[in-house]
Amino acid sequence: MNIRFATVNDFDAWLPLWKGYQDFYQTQISNDVTHETWRRFMDVEEPMWCSLAQVDSTVVGLVHHIYHRSCWTTGNYCYLQDLYVDNRYRSNGVGRALIEHVKQHARQEGASRVHWLTHETNQDAMKLYDQIAQKSGFVQYRILL
Numbered sequence: 001m002n003i004r005f006a007t008v009n010d011f012d013a014w015l016p017l018w019k020g021y022q023d024f025y026q027t028q029i030s031n032d033v034t035h036e037t038w039r040r041f042m043d044v045e046e047p048m049w050c051s052l053a054q055v056d057s058t059v060v061g062l063v064h065h066i067y068h069r070s071c072w073t074t075g076n077y078c079y080l081q082d083l084y085v086d087n088r089y090r091s092n093g094v095g096r097a098l099i100e101h102v103k104q105h106a107r108q109e110g111a112s113r114v115h116w117l118t119h120e121t122n123q124d125a126m127k128l129y130d131q132i133a134q135k136s137g138f139v140q141y142r143i144l145l
Helices: 008-024 031-042 094-108 123-132
Strands: 002-005 048-055 058-068 077-085 113-115
Touching (some): 002 094, 048 094, 094 113, 094 123
Parallel strands (some): 077 113
16 A cells, blocks of 8 residues: 555546545535645645555545644644545555554644544544544534635
């Protein structure tokens, strides 16, 4: 398994995983937003990153992470926004390797923390998360605009 940053040539391999992630969460993101998100990943001025897990020549997982400021530290925080592994490759360490990749990159970038959310029904993922991270105790609230 190889974990690497996505390149402009990876769009066609990334897109089915991105759609799979949306299907898992029963949501649909418009093509316009999808293409803008990909453009941001490829723009070195954007604080957004996409990395891919590859087994042999097959891309089997993705992780997206975004750096943002915090009022609590001088270092940025790293928000791991999306993590998805193809069903056929789950329980093989791919998710853990993707998170470790983000953690290493965040350290290199001088970030103070990596944080993420998951849905309360995502019990399989939470088994992994409980092994490698601490629950913050916070509950998310949001206002859609």
